[in-house]
Amino acid sequence: MTRGGTGELPVWAGVALRGVASIVVFAVAFALLWQGAVWALAMPPYLMPTPLDAAGALVGQGDKILANALFTLAEAGVGLIVAAALAVVLGGLFVASPAAHRLAFPWAVALRSVPVVAIAPIVTLMVGRGFWAGVTVVVLAAFFPILVNCMRGYVSLPRGALEMMHVLDARPAEVLWYVRLPYAVGFVFSGLRTAAPIAILGAMLSEWLTGNRGLGYLILDSAALRELDLLWAAIVVSMLLGLLIFWTTATLEGALRRV
Amino acid sequence: MIAARLAGLGWTVGGIGGVLAMLEALGAMGALPQSVPAPSAVAVQFVQDRAALAHHLAPTLRAAVIGWLAAVALAIAMAGVALLVRGAEGVLYNFAVGVNAIPLIAAAPILVVWFGTGPETRVIVAALASFFPVLVGAIQGLRAVDRSHRELFHVLAAGRIDRLRLLELPGALPYLFAGLKISAAGAVLGAIVSEWVGADRGLGMMMAYALFSFNVPQVWMCMAVSVVLALGAYGLMGGLEARVVRWSPPDGTGPGDSAP
Numbered sequence: 001m002t003r004g005g006t007g008e009l010p011v012w013a014g015v016a017l018r019g020v021a022s023i024v025v026f027a028v029a030f031a032l033l034w035q036g037a038v039w040a041l042a043m044p045p046y047l048m049p050t051p052l053d054a055a056g057a058l059v060g061q062g063d064k065i066l067a068n069a070l071f072t073l074a075e076a077g078v079g080l081i082v083a084a085a086l087a088v089v090l091g092g093l094f095v096a097s098p099a100a101h102r103l104a105f106p107w108a109v110a111l112r113s114v115p116v117v118a119i120a121p122i123v124t125l126m127v128g129r130g131f132w133a134g135v136t137v138v139v140l141a142a143f144f145p146i147l148v149n150c151m152r153g154y155v156s157l158p159r160g161a162l163e164m165m166h167v168l169d170a171r172p173a174e175v176l177w178y179v180r181l182p183y184a185v186g187f188v189f190s191g192l193r194t195a196a197p198i199a200i201l202g203a204m205l206s207e208w209l210t211g212n213r214g215l216g217y218l219i220l221d222s223a224a225l226r227e228l229d230l231l232w233a234a235i236v237v238s239m240l241l242g243l244l245i246f247w248t249t250a251t252l253e254g255a256l257r258r259v
Numbered sequence: 260m261i262a263a264r265l266a267g268l269g270w271t272v273g274g275i276g277g278v279l280a281m282l283e284a285l286g287a288m289g290a291l292p293q294s295v296p297a298p299s300a301v302a303v304q305f306v307q308d309r310a311a312l313a314h315h316l317a318p319t320l321r322a323a324v325i326g327w328l329a330a331v332a333l334a335i336a337m338a339g340v341a342l343l344v345r346g347a348e349g350v351l352y353n354f355a356v357g358v359n360a361i362p363l364i365a366a367a368p369i370l371v372v373w374f375g376t377g378p379e380t381r382v383i384v385a386a387l388a389s390f391f392p393v394l395v396g397a398i399q400g401l402r403a404v405d406r407s408h409r410e411l412f413h414v415l416a417a418g419r420i421d422r423l424r425l426l427e428l429p430g431a432l433p434y435l436f437a438g439l440k441i442s443a444a445g446a447v448l449g450a451i452v453s454e455w456v457g458a459d460r461g462l463g464m465m466m467a468y469a470l471f472s473f474n475v476p477q478v479w480m481c482m483a484v485s486v487v488l489a490l491g492a493y494g495l496m497g498g499l500e501a502r503v504v505r506w507s508p509p510d511g512t513g514p515g516d517s518a519p
Binding site for chain 1: 271294362364365368451457463469482485486489
């Protein structure tokens with residue numbers, strides 16, 4: 001909310017920079033640890049490739065990895081957007097109507113306690129094997145954390161804002177549009193931040209079962225074929241994907257809070 | 260208080276019963292999609308498959324229990340070290356965050372390469388899935404001692420042992436149990452997921468085969484069993500907590516009280 005102390009840089013740019021820096025630091029530290037482990041334990045290449053081998057696979061089979069990574073990223077991204085839209089609408093409904101809350105909220109909680117592991121096969125049965133199975137799993141996994149945050153955002157308003165709208169004789173719809181929604185945006189994004197890593201994991205988990213395309217499929221397939229260079233390259237990319245989507249949501253959150 | 264809880268329970272049971280009855284009625288009318296069986300079909304499948312289910316459940320449960328016990332022992336030992344050795348807490352915590360940052364989805368295929376698709380892989384994945392919540396709960400709990408209580412023990416000149424036995428351990432228990440509950444469910448799910456990478460038998464394997472052969476009632480039956488297992492593991496720890504932590508408020512407002 002306050003202006004950053006870093007001179008000309010706006011706060012969100014600082015956040016983004018720190019995000020990039022932390023990803024780079026993480027990658028370098030990871031590669032060093034990895035190489036150290038291979039040397040220290042004298043790992044033969046058929047058990048564990050070196051970072052250089054994996055980098056070779058990353059370059060050599062780059063288009064294969066990229067295509068599958070983009071597929072997973074698209075599943076996670078579309079799923080997160082749908083989950084956020086659902087959460088904003090249903091959260092508003094739950095806050096506005098106690099009856100709806102009483103009737104439907106327990107189902108949201110029940111949905112949350114059904115693990116993704118159990119949901120994924122059912123979703124695959126119902127939606128079929130493909131892109132939308134992944135998206136559906138992501139929506140189901142990401143919906144609840146966003147919903148809870150969103151509802152908290154609708155409720156936790158400064159008193160003055162509501163009183164002001166009351167004085168202005170605003171209708172409920174206007175209160176929703178001018179006060180509740182703007183205040184909820186930040187909360188929705190912190191929910192998205194929590195849900196982002198879950199989304200990537202959920203998408204990859206569903207690809208294990210659907211087994212057509214995507215990073216999860218690539219990981220499982222390369223493990224089965226003992227293409228270890230490709231396996232490790234794909235794993236590193238999946239971790240970077242998680243960091244990327246996390247920092248994207250964090251940066252968007254920072255940028256929106258400044259507005 | 261009790262009446263409110265009973266009313267809540269009534270809503271839950273009534274809601275679940277209502278949905279099951281509705282599904283059954285839809286099934287009888289033939290209005291259900293092909294991928295959704297009537298609840299009675301799932302029940303029939305359960306009775307038919309009970310021998311196969313027991314055959315597949317045994318290794319999954321064994322892996323979950325062994326992995327969970329190993330993770331709990333390691334996490335509590337680490338929390339003890341963090342309590343006794345000044346400065347160790349930060350290092351251990353960072354280590355645990357690092358372990359937690361390894362996605363199971365990435366770890367399981369690597370473990371399969373290293374250990375094969377035998378029980379070792381499943382035990383390790385179950386342990387990985389349950390380690391972090393216990394450690395966080397234990398460390399948070401040992402740290403959560405009330406300042407004024409600590410001062411009282413100081414004024415009473417309590418020894419190190421007494422302080423641990425009467426102050427720090429009891430104070431840590433609610434936090435520890437929050438971690439134990441989540442991790443018990445996590446261990447079951449970890450064992451199931453690891454079987455998806457490859458195993459000769461196990462609940463996860465049964466689920467995957469049912470899916471691949473489009474045996475719809477069997478997929479739903481496996482799902483129901485895994486949900487019951489995960490919630491049962493959670494509930495088992497909750498029951499143990501209620502017996503051990505008698506001083507904690509009974510309304511469920513303890514720290515970190517949430518479903519898995």
